[in-house]
Amino acid sequence: QVTLKESGPVLVKPTETLTLTCTVSGFSLTNARMGVSWIRQPPGKALEWLGNIFSSDEKSYTTSLKSRLSISKDTSKSQVVLTMTNMDPVDTATYYCARISEYDFWSGYYRPFDFWGQGTLVTVSS
Amino acid sequence: DIQMTQSPSSLSASVGDRVTITCRASQGIRDDLGWYQQKPGKAPKCLIYAASSLQSGVPSRFSGSGSGTEFTLTISSLQPDDSATYYCLQHNSYPLTFGGGTKVEIK
Numbered sequence: 001q002v003t004l005k006e007s008g009p010v011l012v013k014p015t016e017t018l019t020l021t022c023t024v025s026g027f028s029l030t031n032a033r034m035g036v037s038w039i040r041q042p043p044g045k046a047l048e049w050l051g052n053i054f055s056s057d058e059k060s061y062t063t064s065l066k067s068r069l070s071i072s073k074d075t076s077k078s079q080v081v082l083t084m085t086n087m088d089p090v091d092t093a094t095y096y097c098a099r100i101s102e103y104d105f106w107s108g109y110y111r112p113f114d115f116w117g118q119g120t121l122v123t124v125s126s
Numbered sequence: 127d128i129q130m131t132q133s134p135s136s137l138s139a140s141v142g143d144r145v146t147i148t149c150r151a152s153q154g155i156r157d158d159l160g161w162y163q164q165k166p167g168k169a170p171k172c173l174i175y176a177a178s179s180l181q182s183g184v185p186s187r188f189s190g191s192g193s194g195t196e197f198t199l200t201i202s203s204l205q206p207d208d209s210a211t212y213y214c215l216q217h218n219s220y221p222l223t224f225g226g227g228t229k230v231e232i233k
Contacts, residue, residue: 046226112215
């Protein structure tokens, strides 16, 4: 059974760094055909993709937040970590992690987001 | 960045109606498109991948079509449980981009 679960602070202050952890089960972060993405959703607004990481440690980030984002993984703990620096109230959102499957390194094809975590609401306020 | 324009932004339909939602990509994305359903307070759920492939466990009343720049999600016979917001996602090139969402309400 595939599951993902986000954990981290519910409240951060402006200018602080946010660290969220996605703990996965039912699949391995060492599987060459798997990856994990982070996606966020401000209250009442649309979904926004933040970034990806694959088993090879290949990473991609959204353009507008690239300077503030970092995604890493700890395969021994089955965890993917999102770090976002210099948090601002506009970063208040529910943050989700989701699985990528069927990744093919040579073609670049993958199937995005077949499983999602439940999400965690992060509020940025002083 | 590839822009995904989704329409309509909301719709209201009766049980049994056929409902169609459209997504237009600002440039060609082959069939690298997925559709997701999100209910209030819940995580999105994948309905369709590769533009027209039904995710396992999803009712067959959901279908997807299109390639290149024009895509549609069709609900052949709307059910009360289909009340939700629907999003398209392109994964042809980075950054991945979602459409703005379509809120479907039951009359």
